[in-house]
Amino acid sequence: MQYASIYLLDRVRDTLIHEMCHAAVWVVDGVRKEGHGPIWKKWAAQCMRRFQSLPVIARCHDYEIDAKFIYECGGCGQKVRRHTKSLNVDRLICGICKCRFTLQVRNRGKNLAAGDAPAPNRFAMFVKENYGKYKKPGVKHGEVGFLLSIDNDQL
Structure with a gap:
């Protein structure tokens, strides 16, 4: 269990420093719609110089997301994970093979077919x-x- 705590603390730290770079762009530089452009990269580089024990401050994370909604391509098997039911499967087309996606809903690690609901407690x-x-x-x-x-x- 201790590993899980340390792992989660690292993720929180990495996310916080990433978001602080966004805050610096907005508050210090007065730029609102910078995204991950040159000003954000300037702040990320400055943080990495100041806190050399930190890992690289990246634009994207590389850890697995435990998402409730998984959209899977019926052609190539490509998966798109989301925390909310935000994509329209009637309009969503795979960028790799141009096939349609189906929705899988995960409930505490168990896959449910779209529309199925767990029994109420x-x-x-x-x-x-x-x-x-x-x-x-x-x-x-x-x-x-x-x-x-x-x-x-x-x-």
Whole structure:
């Protein structure tokens, strides 16, 4: 487990220094739409000179993303990973082979077919059955959730 903590700390550090270079471009240089251009590269180089123990401050990371939504090409198998369901499979075409993509949804490491949903857990079923009991005019959604959680804990 210690390796996982160190690994995650390294990723946070690398991401933070990368984003601080963007902040310097905006705050110090007053440039808003620089992306990873020459001014951003200037700040990245300056950080690497100042903090020589850091790895190269890169434009892109190279670690695997554990994404919930995976779009897979039906032709060549190319995969596009996303945290949100942001791509339209009716319009998305593979840049390699020009075939269509299909959507796979991962739920805690398990692949689900698009449209399939995992079975609701016990608390979700409890909320579904009891929400109307607490939702009255003037009662906020957060208050309903709080009351439901108390009621559920008493079971």
